[in-house]
Amino acid sequence: MPARDQRGAAPDPTDLRVTPPAEGSGPVRGDDGPHGGRGTPFTFRHDGRTVTAYPGETIGAALLAAGVRALRPSGFDARPRGLFCGIGACFDCLVTVDGDGPVRACLAAAAPDTEVEVHDVPRQR
Ligand code: FES
16 A cells, blocks of 8 residues: 555655745755855756755755755666665666766765656556
8 A cells, every 4th residue: 555645645656846846945954154064155057946966965965955855766667766876876866967877876976957857668568
């Protein structure tokens, strides 16, 4: 039986949208020093929305901090896939960056003004 959300509705496994963080909540990355001691933030685009990242952060880390957990549909049953191993071994985090891909979001460094998109995986059935 599929898990249900707080309203009792069964989740749609093909819906990759996420609820954005509440207005003004900001990313959770510590609070010591300017910008949490992480350097000067920059932005990139992910499926039409602007995401903030910090120097040295991977695309996957920045998207996770922005509340994005599903990065692509699986090729077998189109269920959402996202960061799983976080070390480049599972390939669940594939994205397209500026039209090139697949790229593992857990390994690729976020860069200013890039366009990160869902990586379309060919269906297996
Ligand atoms: S999360 Fe496993 S390869 Fe990226």
